[in-house]
Amino acid sequence: MHSLLTFTAKELKEQFKTFKGVIVFLVLIIFGMTSPLFAKLMPDLLRMAGTGTIIQVPTPTYLDAYAQFFKNIGQLGIIVLILVFSSGIVTETLKGTAQIMLTKQLSRSQFILSKFFADVLVWTLSYTVSAALCVIYTVYLFPGDRPGHLFLALFCMWLYGCLTIAAVILSGTLFKNYALAAVGGFVIWGLINLSSLLPKIKDGAPSVIGSANMDLISRHLSSSAMRMPVLTACLLIFLLLTCACLYFRRREL
Protein backbone atom coordinates (compact mmCIF):
# COMPACT_ATOMS: atom_id res chain seq x y z
CA MET A 1 0.00 0.00 0.00
CA HIS A 2 2.82 2.37 0.94
CA SER A 3 4.68 1.74 -2.35
CA LEU A 4 1.43 2.24 -4.29
CA LEU A 5 0.96 5.67 -2.67
CA THR A 6 4.61 6.59 -3.22
CA PHE A 7 4.51 5.69 -6.90
CA THR A 8 1.15 7.41 -7.39
CA ALA A 9 2.69 10.59 -5.94
CA LYS A 10 5.75 10.15 -8.18
CA GLU A 11 3.48 9.59 -11.17
CA LEU A 12 1.48 12.71 -10.32
CA LYS A 13 4.67 14.80 -10.20
CA GLU A 14 5.69 13.30 -13.54
CA GLN A 15 2.32 14.29 -15.06
CA PHE A 16 3.01 17.96 -14.38
CA LYS A 17 6.73 17.73 -15.20
CA THR A 18 5.93 16.37 -18.65
CA PHE A 19 3.19 19.01 -19.11
CA LYS A 20 0.48 16.31 -19.49
CA GLY A 21 -1.27 17.47 -16.33
CA VAL A 22 -0.89 21.12 -17.36
CA ILE A 23 -2.53 20.45 -20.75
CA VAL A 24 -5.52 18.62 -19.26
CA PHE A 25 -5.91 21.26 -16.54
CA LEU A 26 -5.78 24.27 -18.89
CA VAL A 27 -7.95 22.72 -21.61
CA LEU A 28 -10.68 21.75 -19.15
CA ILE A 29 -10.58 25.17 -17.46
CA ILE A 30 -10.96 26.85 -20.85
CA PHE A 31 -14.00 24.63 -21.58
CA GLY A 32 -15.45 25.45 -18.17
CA MET A 33 -15.23 29.20 -18.80
CA THR A 34 -16.11 29.33 -22.50
CA SER A 35 -19.19 27.04 -22.41
CA PRO A 36 -21.57 29.42 -20.54
CA LEU A 37 -19.95 32.44 -22.14
CA PHE A 38 -20.45 31.25 -25.72
CA ALA A 39 -23.99 30.08 -24.90
CA LYS A 40 -24.75 33.63 -23.75
CA LEU A 41 -22.95 35.35 -26.63
CA MET A 42 -24.04 33.01 -29.45
CA PRO A 43 -27.05 35.11 -30.59
CA ASP A 44 -24.85 38.25 -30.70
CA LEU A 45 -22.04 36.41 -32.48
CA LEU A 46 -24.46 35.08 -35.09
CA ARG A 47 -25.91 38.54 -35.57
CA MET A 48 -22.40 40.04 -35.95
CA ALA A 49 -21.43 37.35 -38.47
CA GLY A 50 -24.73 37.71 -40.36
CA THR A 51 -24.61 38.75 -44.00
CA GLY A 52 -27.90 40.56 -44.09
CA THR A 53 -30.13 37.50 -43.69
CA ILE A 54 -32.37 37.57 -40.63
CA ILE A 55 -31.49 34.77 -38.20
CA GLN A 56 -34.04 33.90 -35.54
CA VAL A 57 -32.10 32.73 -32.49
CA PRO A 58 -34.01 31.80 -29.32
CA THR A 59 -32.92 33.54 -26.12
CA PRO A 60 -30.24 31.35 -24.51
CA THR A 61 -30.89 29.84 -21.07
CA TYR A 62 -28.79 28.06 -18.43
CA LEU A 63 -29.67 24.80 -20.25
CA ASP A 64 -27.65 25.95 -23.28
CA ALA A 65 -24.68 26.74 -21.02
CA TYR A 66 -24.67 23.27 -19.41
CA ALA A 67 -25.40 21.57 -22.75
CA GLN A 68 -22.34 23.30 -24.21
CA PHE A 69 -20.23 22.30 -21.18
CA PHE A 70 -21.21 18.61 -21.28
CA LYS A 71 -20.76 18.51 -25.05
CA ASN A 72 -17.27 20.03 -24.83
CA ILE A 73 -16.10 17.85 -21.94
CA GLY A 74 -17.84 14.67 -23.17
CA GLN A 75 -16.31 14.93 -26.64
CA LEU A 76 -13.25 17.17 -26.93
CA GLY A 77 -12.29 16.81 -23.27
CA ILE A 78 -12.42 13.02 -23.48
CA ILE A 79 -10.42 13.04 -26.74
CA VAL A 80 -7.72 15.14 -25.01
CA LEU A 81 -7.75 12.68 -22.06
CA ILE A 82 -7.23 9.69 -24.39
CA LEU A 83 -4.46 11.39 -26.39
CA VAL A 84 -2.63 12.67 -23.30
CA PHE A 85 -2.87 9.59 -21.08
CA SER A 86 -2.51 6.85 -23.71
CA SER A 87 1.26 7.34 -23.92
CA GLY A 88 1.85 6.88 -20.16
CA ILE A 89 2.52 3.14 -19.91
CA VAL A 90 4.05 2.90 -23.42
CA THR A 91 6.63 5.60 -22.62
CA GLU A 92 7.66 3.88 -19.37
CA THR A 93 8.08 0.48 -21.02
CA LEU A 94 9.89 1.83 -24.11
CA LYS A 95 12.29 3.99 -22.05
CA GLY A 96 12.94 1.15 -19.64
CA THR A 97 11.87 3.10 -16.55
CA ALA A 98 9.03 0.61 -15.93
CA GLN A 99 11.57 -2.22 -15.63
CA ILE A 100 13.61 -0.19 -13.11
CA MET A 101 10.53 0.51 -11.00
CA LEU A 102 9.38 -3.10 -11.13
CA THR A 103 12.71 -4.33 -9.78
CA LYS A 104 12.01 -2.26 -6.64
CA GLN A 105 9.14 -3.11 -4.26
CA LEU A 106 6.49 -2.30 -6.85
CA SER A 107 4.40 -5.16 -8.27
CA ARG A 108 3.10 -5.03 -11.83
CA SER A 109 -0.48 -4.56 -10.63
CA GLN A 110 0.61 -1.69 -8.37
CA PHE A 111 2.41 -0.12 -11.33
CA ILE A 112 -0.84 -0.18 -13.37
CA LEU A 113 -2.94 1.07 -10.44
CA SER A 114 -0.52 3.90 -9.64
CA LYS A 115 -0.81 5.07 -13.27
CA PHE A 116 -4.61 4.90 -13.06
CA PHE A 117 -4.82 6.78 -9.75
CA ALA A 118 -2.42 9.51 -10.91
CA ASP A 119 -4.42 10.02 -14.14
CA VAL A 120 -7.69 10.06 -12.17
CA LEU A 121 -6.26 12.65 -9.74
CA VAL A 122 -5.24 14.94 -12.62
CA TRP A 123 -8.68 14.49 -14.21
CA THR A 124 -10.48 15.07 -10.87
CA LEU A 125 -8.55 18.25 -10.08
CA SER A 126 -8.98 19.67 -13.58
CA TYR A 127 -12.63 18.68 -13.89
CA THR A 128 -13.56 20.03 -10.44
CA VAL A 129 -12.08 23.46 -11.20
CA SER A 130 -13.63 23.43 -14.69
CA ALA A 131 -17.10 22.44 -13.42
CA ALA A 132 -16.91 25.02 -10.59
CA LEU A 133 -16.04 27.77 -13.09
CA CYS A 134 -18.85 26.66 -15.39
CA VAL A 135 -21.39 26.77 -12.53
CA ILE A 136 -20.14 30.20 -11.32
CA TYR A 137 -20.23 31.69 -14.84
CA THR A 138 -23.68 30.18 -15.49
CA VAL A 139 -25.14 31.48 -12.22
CA TYR A 140 -23.81 34.96 -13.05
CA LEU A 141 -24.79 35.01 -16.72
CA PHE A 142 -28.19 33.33 -16.29
CA PRO A 143 -29.39 34.46 -12.85
CA GLY A 144 -32.56 33.07 -11.30
CA ASP A 145 -32.51 29.67 -13.02
CA ARG A 146 -32.37 26.54 -10.88
CA PRO A 147 -31.03 23.47 -12.68
CA GLY A 148 -32.28 19.98 -11.73
CA HIS A 149 -29.89 17.27 -10.58
CA LEU A 150 -26.79 19.37 -11.27
CA PHE A 151 -24.44 17.62 -8.84
CA LEU A 152 -25.44 14.16 -10.08
CA ALA A 153 -25.01 15.26 -13.72
CA LEU A 154 -21.52 16.60 -12.93
CA PHE A 155 -20.64 13.45 -10.96
CA CYS A 156 -21.75 11.22 -13.87
CA MET A 157 -19.46 13.10 -16.27
CA TRP A 158 -16.58 12.72 -13.79
CA LEU A 159 -17.22 8.96 -13.63
CA TYR A 160 -17.36 8.87 -17.44
CA GLY A 161 -13.85 10.40 -17.47
CA CYS A 162 -12.64 7.76 -14.98
CA LEU A 163 -14.12 5.05 -17.21
CA THR A 164 -12.26 6.50 -20.20
CA ILE A 165 -9.00 6.55 -18.23
CA ALA A 166 -9.49 2.86 -17.30
CA ALA A 167 -10.01 2.10 -21.01
CA VAL A 168 -6.83 4.02 -21.87
CA ILE A 169 -4.86 2.15 -19.19
CA LEU A 170 -5.98 -1.21 -20.64
CA SER A 171 -5.01 -0.05 -24.13
CA GLY A 172 -1.58 1.07 -22.85
CA THR A 173 -0.88 -2.43 -21.51
CA LEU A 174 -2.04 -4.14 -24.72
CA PHE A 175 0.15 -2.19 -27.15
CA LYS A 176 3.82 -1.25 -27.26
CA ASN A 177 3.45 1.69 -29.61
CA TYR A 178 2.20 5.27 -28.96
CA ALA A 179 -0.15 5.42 -31.94
CA LEU A 180 -1.60 1.95 -31.37
CA ALA A 181 -2.16 2.69 -27.67
CA ALA A 182 -4.10 5.85 -28.60
CA VAL A 183 -6.10 4.07 -31.32
CA GLY A 184 -6.80 1.20 -28.89
CA GLY A 185 -8.03 3.73 -26.32
CA PHE A 186 -10.42 5.23 -28.88
CA VAL A 187 -11.66 1.76 -29.93
CA ILE A 188 -12.39 0.66 -26.33
CA TRP A 189 -14.06 4.02 -25.62
CA GLY A 190 -16.13 3.63 -28.81
CA LEU A 191 -17.18 0.11 -27.83
CA ILE A 192 -18.27 1.34 -24.39
CA ASN A 193 -20.39 4.05 -26.05
CA LEU A 194 -21.91 1.55 -28.46
CA SER A 195 -23.23 -0.45 -25.50
CA SER A 196 -26.15 1.98 -25.17
CA LEU A 197 -27.34 0.94 -28.65
CA LEU A 198 -28.15 -2.57 -27.42
CA PRO A 199 -31.92 -2.50 -26.74
CA LYS A 200 -31.82 -4.87 -23.75
CA ILE A 201 -29.23 -2.93 -21.76
CA LYS A 202 -29.61 0.61 -23.11
CA ASP A 203 -31.08 2.05 -19.89
CA GLY A 204 -28.37 0.55 -17.69
CA ALA A 205 -25.44 0.83 -20.11
CA PRO A 206 -22.33 2.51 -18.66
CA SER A 207 -22.20 5.05 -21.49
CA VAL A 208 -25.48 6.59 -20.23
CA ILE A 209 -23.42 8.43 -17.59
CA GLY A 210 -21.80 10.42 -20.38
CA SER A 211 -24.93 11.15 -22.39
CA ALA A 212 -27.82 11.63 -19.94
CA ASN A 213 -26.38 14.68 -18.15
CA MET A 214 -28.71 17.19 -19.79
CA ASP A 215 -31.76 15.01 -19.08
CA LEU A 216 -30.81 15.17 -15.39
CA ILE A 217 -30.37 18.94 -15.42
CA SER A 218 -33.64 19.54 -17.28
CA ARG A 219 -35.38 17.07 -14.91
CA HIS A 220 -36.44 14.76 -17.76
CA LEU A 221 -34.72 11.95 -15.90
CA SER A 222 -34.97 11.14 -12.19
CA SER A 223 -31.84 10.56 -10.14
CA SER A 224 -32.86 6.94 -9.46
CA ALA A 225 -32.63 6.21 -13.20
CA MET A 226 -28.87 6.69 -12.94
CA ARG A 227 -28.34 3.98 -10.31
CA MET A 228 -27.85 1.18 -12.81
CA PRO A 229 -25.59 3.10 -15.27
CA VAL A 230 -23.39 4.30 -12.37
CA LEU A 231 -23.16 0.76 -11.02
CA THR A 232 -22.32 -0.77 -14.41
CA ALA A 233 -19.75 1.97 -15.03
CA CYS A 234 -18.05 1.22 -11.68
CA LEU A 235 -18.07 -2.50 -12.49
CA LEU A 236 -16.65 -1.84 -15.93
CA ILE A 237 -13.83 0.29 -14.48
CA PHE A 238 -13.01 -2.60 -12.12
CA LEU A 239 -13.15 -5.08 -15.02
CA LEU A 240 -10.96 -2.98 -17.32
CA LEU A 241 -8.35 -2.49 -14.59
CA THR A 242 -8.40 -6.20 -13.68
CA CYS A 243 -7.85 -7.12 -17.34
CA ALA A 244 -5.02 -4.55 -17.57
CA CYS A 245 -3.32 -5.93 -14.42
CA LEU A 246 -3.70 -9.58 -15.50
CA TYR A 247 -2.35 -8.92 -18.99
CA PHE A 248 0.52 -6.74 -17.76
CA ARG A 249 1.59 -9.44 -15.28
CA ARG A 250 2.16 -11.89 -18.13
CA ARG A 251 3.52 -9.43 -20.64
CA GLU A 252 7.18 -9.39 -21.62
CA LEU A 253 8.72 -5.96 -21.02
Add this chain to the structure above:
Amino acid sequence: MHALQYWPFLIPVAALELGLMLIALIHMIRRGRTRTLNTGIWAVIIILFSLIGPVLYFIIGREED
Protein backbone atom coordinates in the same frame (compact mmCIF):
# COMPACT_ATOMS: atom_id res chain seq x y z
CA MET B 1 -22.69 46.31 -28.72
CA HIS B 2 -24.13 43.65 -26.40
CA ALA B 3 -21.26 41.15 -26.74
CA LEU B 4 -18.65 43.67 -25.64
CA GLN B 5 -20.16 44.04 -22.17
CA TYR B 6 -18.82 40.56 -21.38
CA TRP B 7 -15.18 41.42 -22.08
CA PRO B 8 -14.10 40.86 -18.41
CA PHE B 9 -15.12 37.20 -18.89
CA LEU B 10 -13.15 36.88 -22.11
CA ILE B 11 -9.88 38.18 -20.66
CA PRO B 12 -9.12 35.07 -18.50
CA VAL B 13 -9.90 32.79 -21.46
CA ALA B 14 -7.59 34.75 -23.75
CA ALA B 15 -4.90 34.83 -21.02
CA LEU B 16 -5.07 31.03 -20.57
CA GLU B 17 -4.86 30.40 -24.31
CA LEU B 18 -1.95 32.83 -24.60
CA GLY B 19 -0.26 31.19 -21.58
CA LEU B 20 -0.61 27.74 -23.11
CA MET B 21 0.83 29.02 -26.38
CA LEU B 22 3.80 30.65 -24.63
CA ILE B 23 4.51 27.54 -22.53
CA ALA B 24 4.58 25.43 -25.72
CA LEU B 25 6.77 27.91 -27.62
CA ILE B 26 9.25 28.40 -24.74
CA HIS B 27 9.45 24.63 -24.22
CA MET B 28 10.17 24.07 -27.91
CA ILE B 29 12.77 26.85 -28.15
CA ARG B 30 14.60 25.62 -25.02
CA ARG B 31 14.59 22.02 -26.27
CA GLY B 32 15.68 23.11 -29.75
CA ARG B 33 14.25 20.00 -31.42
CA THR B 34 10.95 18.18 -31.84
CA ARG B 35 9.93 14.52 -32.20
CA THR B 36 7.97 15.04 -35.41
CA LEU B 37 8.10 17.74 -38.15
CA ASN B 38 10.53 20.63 -37.54
CA THR B 39 10.52 23.47 -35.05
CA GLY B 40 9.45 26.08 -37.65
CA ILE B 41 6.34 24.15 -38.64
CA TRP B 42 5.48 23.52 -34.98
CA ALA B 43 5.89 27.23 -34.19
CA VAL B 44 3.37 28.06 -36.95
CA ILE B 45 0.93 25.36 -35.72
CA ILE B 46 1.21 26.56 -32.09
CA ILE B 47 0.64 30.21 -33.01
CA LEU B 48 -2.07 29.73 -35.65
CA PHE B 49 -4.21 27.12 -33.88
CA SER B 50 -4.76 28.41 -30.38
CA LEU B 51 -5.57 25.65 -27.87
CA ILE B 52 -5.34 22.80 -30.44
CA GLY B 53 -1.81 23.77 -31.59
CA PRO B 54 -0.12 23.70 -28.14
CA VAL B 55 -2.06 20.54 -27.17
CA LEU B 56 -0.90 18.75 -30.33
CA TYR B 57 2.68 19.93 -29.75
CA PHE B 58 2.79 18.48 -26.23
CA ILE B 59 1.17 15.21 -27.35
CA ILE B 60 2.98 14.41 -30.62
CA GLY B 61 5.64 17.08 -31.14
CA ARG B 62 7.42 17.34 -27.79
CA GLU B 63 10.86 15.71 -27.63
CA GLU B 64 11.16 13.46 -24.57
CA ASP B 65 13.80 14.32 -21.93
